[in-house]
Amino acid sequence: MATNAPVHTGRHFLQIPGPSNVPDRVLRAMDMPTIDHRGPEFAKLGFEVMESCKTVFRTSQPVLIYPSSGTGAWEAAIVNTLSPGDKVLMAETGHFAALWRALAERFGLDVDFLPGDWRSGADPAAIEAKLTEDKAHQVKAVMVVHNETSSGVTSRVAEIRKAIDRAAHPALLLVDTVSSLGSITYEHDGWGVDVTVSGSQKGLMLPPGLSFNAISEKALAASKANKMPRSYWDWSEQIAANKSGSWPYTPATNLLYGLKEAIAMLHEEGLENVFARHRRHGAATRAAVKAWGLEVLCRNPEEYSPVVTAVLMPEGHDADRFRQVVLDHLDMSLGTGLAKVKGKVFRIGHLGHFNDLMLMGTLAGVEMGLELARVPYRTGGVLAAMNVLTGKEAAAA
Known part of the structure; x- marks a missing residue:
């Protein structure tokens, strides 16, 4: 039977802030x-x-x-x-x-x-x-x-x-x-x-x-x-x-x-290493958001979450429509905005069983999704995150 539903290969990217990927x-x-x-x-x-x-x-x-x-x-x-x-x-x-x-x-x-x-x-x-x-x-x-x-x-x-x-x-x-x-x-x-x-x-x-x-x-x-x-x-x-x-x-x-x-x-990884890994991934994600010209919801750098980044959508653009474009085209799930921020933010989960390459794939998917959904942004977010992860640039707070 003919269908218009996209056919996805490879593994689904589950990048909501929980439930997280099970090893x-x-x-x-x-x-x-x-x-x-x-x-x-x-x-x-x-x-x-x-x-x-x-x-x-x-x-x-x-x-x-x-x-x-x-x-x-x-x-x-x-x-x-x-x-x-x-x-x-x-x-x-x-x-x-x-x-x-x-x-x-x-x-x-x-x-x-x-x-x-x-x-x-x-x-x-x-x-x-x-x-x-x-x-x-x-x-x-x-x-x-x-x-x-x-x-x-x-x-x-x-x-x-x-x-x-x-x-x-x-x-x-x-x-x-x-x-x-x-x-x-x-x-x-x-x-x-x-x-x-x-x-x-x-x-x-x-x-x-x-x-x-x-x-x-x-x-x-x-x-x-x-x-x-x-x-x-x-x-x-x-x-x-x-x-x-x-x-x-x-x-x-x-x-x-x-x-x-x-x-x-x-x-086996060591709890302190686990915590440091999450801090690195949070910093790299925020570097990407900044490079895209977007804004994170959290205002205080002392309170940035190492496990999830909530990203504000530009005025006039719906976060859930953007998430649907990403799911349909790239087979990646991003977190929805909840209650009074519904439609205003999307959330990138970077927690649990997760590594640098998984984060880079996630952020590449977000940047591609911004282009596909015609959301105004600047290119370079993926590179900014990569520079943080490789130590080329110091992670901002």
Whole structure:
């Protein structure tokens, strides 16, 4: 039958900011027969992944693994530490901060939402001012998205922790690292985070389906005193089952095989090398955007994301039409703009199992797409990125 659909050869380029490309090694590791999740073979795997997760979160405290998306881990963080009516402080850094706020409000939390323009991270000074004013300590938690994939902005969590400490405030610090864990420098213990939320499908290089809560002693104490109903997400039940290498329900057994392999790959490269690689790729991508005469959404160089770059379209041009041209002609998926930046930005994902040649192919595809879609731009973006990657030109901030 005749068709007008383009026929593509080669591999599809998946350059959205998550789910990211899954390495062949991880796919092969998951290709295992189903085993008894109550038996000794599985318990060995369970203990291994529980311990190895601590090395990525950089914590000596428990890391709980749920068979869910990151949204489930958001919910787990809330229902285990807070009670209906509790006041929490959040910052509008993008779409995912807004979604976490909506989830918090569904559980009856009183959310003080610091407004933002989606071009900056959470402001440590604004958080400090709010907490300093809160003499009665009504705020029970500060909740921050570390890396906003919707806007390409990374908040300065270590500085936010210092701001909380300067205010001498007892609020818990809850941080979403769904798109940053395993890609951007992060220290659960070192930064004094109480609950770190994450997911499997980005820096951890797995398919969607696993989520995580890394928890401090302070958070664990809060979970024993709060009054929020919970069952599936209850930390105490999972901690009790984890002591025997098990879960209180059927776990995602084959994803755990993949998790073990993915963490092994991160350590083979070395976490500091992984973080440096992502910073290089972010810098090279921004060099390309600048050379094209376009603008990145993030305003503050200190907050540029190493894992995703959100690019503003020129006035009068629709980002989703551009993305469709790229998909149709070049078989490459770029990230869409979300919510209030829909149609205004496209997002280039450069995270996870990724290297210099993959980035150059991605940026060549973007430059070709700008030409094909008749978007006004200057040539030379690919060369600018190449100069950064080869060290010919120093990477800009």
